[in-house]
Amino acid sequence: MKLTLKVWRQKNATAKGSIVTYPIDGIDGDMSFLEMMDVLNNKLINEGEEPVTFDHDCREGICGSCSMFINGEAHGPDRLVTTCQLHMRKFKDGDTITIEPFRAAGFPVIKDLMVDRSSFDRIQHAGGFISVNTSGNTQDANSIPIEKENADDAFAAATCIGCGACVASCKNSSAMLFVGAKVSQFALLPQGEVEATTRVLNMVKQMDEEGFGNCTNTGACEVECPKGISLENIARMNREYLSASLKG
Numbered sequence: 001m002k003l004t005l006k007v008w009r010q011k012n013a014t015a016k017g018s019i020v021t022y023p024i025d026g027i028d029g030d031m032s033f034l035e036m037m038d039v040l041n042n043k044l045i046n047e048g049e050e051p052v053t054f055d056h057d058c059r060e061g062i063c064g065s066c067s068m069f070i071n072g073e074a075h076g077p078d079r080l081v082t083t084c085q086l087h088m089r090k091f092k093d094g095d096t097i098t099i100e101p102f103r104a105a106g107f108p109v110i111k112d113l114m115v116d117r118s119s120f121d122r123i124q125h126a127g128g129f130i131s132v133n134t135s136g137n138t139q140d141a142n143s144i145p146i147e148k149e150n151a152d153d154a155f156a157a158a159t160c161i162g163c164g165a166c167v168a169s170c171k172n173s174s175a176m177l178f179v180g181a182k183v184s185q186f187a188l189l190p191q192g193e194v195e196a197t198t199r200v201l202n203m204v205k206q207m208d209e210e211g212f213g214n215c216t217n218t219g220a221c222e223v224e225c226p227k228g229i230s231l232e233n234i235a236r237m238n239r240e241y242l243s244a245s246l247k248g
């Protein structure tokens with residue numbers, strides 16, 4: 001396949017970026033999108049140019065780092081896949097593909113397609129954990145009965161990989177699907193009850209401090225989320241927040 005790539009190039013966080021056009025040839029439909037980017041970078045290196053900087057790690061849809069905008073969509077045209085799992089067979093010979101970084105105040109561009117998503121880490125550190133008493137008397141986890149529906153919903157929420165597609169696809173740059181998932185995975189389990197009040201208050205406070213917008217229920221986040229995280233998690237977070245606020 002021959003393609004025309006229009007890639008956002010930006011030298012550093014303060015530089016003014018622009019779209020640069022690169023023709024590319026020999027792309028196989030079985031390649032992943034990141035393998036196609038590798039081909040581009042090899043070509044650029046061979047031509048003495050600087051390769052395009054982009055984040056990637058697992059290339060298995062687990063780490064959430066391969067975040068980029070492809071033809072105006074977070075992770076590209078396929079549903080429920082990350083960029084590393086997107087195959088080039090989704091494109092046609094002769095296509096033009098525009099590739100840009102995620103754009104949100106909470107995700108400043110570091111270079112080219114790489115953005116700083118440490119805001120998500122700070123939100124997680126604000127309360128996205130449970131304390132475990134390791135005094136030696138810890139109850140066996142399997143002895144605590146948990147309703148199947150709650151276990152399933154908690155597991156579904158825990159599949160959020162922190163990629164930030166929800167933020168990038170939201171017109172308000174809201175991080176509420178991410179935070180909702182991280183609150184929900186503990187709110188539904190007895191182990192999460194101990195810190196339930198402080199968790200939601202602290203995580204929402206940190207989310208606001210990081211410059212993310214509010215949710216106006218447009219649902220773009222749910223559509224673009226590669227892990228199918230449901231809007232129900234935002235509703236649960238709002239209920240948790242209201243209840244925690246009333247407790248003071």
Ligand code: SF4
Nearest residue numbers: 160161163164166225
């Ligand atoms: S909720 Fe979905 S889109 Fe948002 S960070 Fe988690 S996995 Fe990514």
Ligand code: FES
Nearest residue numbers: 059063064066084
């Ligand atoms: S590189 Fe890890 S999810 Fe894509």
